[in-house]
Amino acid sequence: MAKKIMIDCDVGVDDALALILAFHSPELKVEAVTGVNGNVPIEMVFTNIQKVLSLIKPKKKPLIAKGADRPLMGQPLYAHSVHGKSGLGEATIEMEEGQEWWKSFAGSADQLITRFAYQFPGELTLIAIGPLTNLALAILRDPKGFKKLKEIVIMGGAVRANGNVTPFAEFNIFSDPLAAKMVLKSGLPMTLVPLDVTHQVCLTPSLIEERIMPMNNPFSEFTIDAIGYDVQSRRFRRETDFIYLHDPLAVGVVIKQDLVKKERLSLDIETEEGDHFGQILKTEGTPNIEVCLEVDSKGFLDLFLTKLG
DSSP: OOEEEEEEEOOSHHHHHHHHHHHTOTTEEEEEEEEOSSSSOHHHHHHHHHHHHHHHOOSSOOEEEEOOSSOSSSOOOOOHHHHTTTSSTTOOOOOOTTOOSSEEOSSOHHHHHHHHHHHSTTTEEEEEOSOSHHHHHHHHHOHHHHTTSSEEEEEOOOSSSOOSSSSSOOHHHHHOHHHHHHHHTSOSOEEEEOHHHHTTOEEOHHHIIIIIGGGOSHHHHHHHHHTTEETTTTEETTSOSOEEOHHHHHHHHHHOGGGEEEEEEOEEEOOSSSTTTTOEEEOSSOOOEEEEEEEOHHHHHHHHHHHHO
């Protein structure tokens, strides 16, 4: 039986790759995709969801919904320097006029989350690969409905690793720490996929040359353009030596749990303004969150590249 999932995302480059992985995996049945303000503004996120679905052309059209346009507190934070102005790096996707590879939900993302939780009680895995604002809004609006989710898998945070926005905080959690705190305290079964493991899985020039370019299909071409790989110079245009696969790993963990080694921890989020704002804190409470700390990097990359092809 394929696992029923929904994906809450802020479509930048690695979110797009995560969506491709999810829809190309018969182990998963993607019921819905919701957008949240994050890497780029919400209107751009929602357009990018539609663009990526137009590239994928899923056999079963998922419901899509637009979510929060700002964090619960404070101002939005964007990552254009990483994901480009459009959020999809240097990739372009043409959408055919009149052809929609999705079904639009009339309500908001938080309403769709609880609607599907009621529809599939105890069956639905929510994969959250952006800031957690939509999930927090779902908790505030309908805590009983939210509790009907089977589990949540979150790409976010840095537990024993350094952050990527500050020395202490990772982007998704830093973007809305109050929302993250609410979700972590929700009591639902939860798996955290932090920078500790996502920094162990990356695309390198050799992998691109040897595994991705020979595919020569729309998904390999999109990947090369989105991550900004220059096939002439054999270098990334962002002057880095590799590209992390943060969000695809969260999907990979749902497909094949034995890719990672986990440790059960009790965690909290620093929500006070200051140097440690958005930091994940280990607490003395009952350990209730499965934290991925080691990953079979080769196993995951083989999985990702096989599905890409």
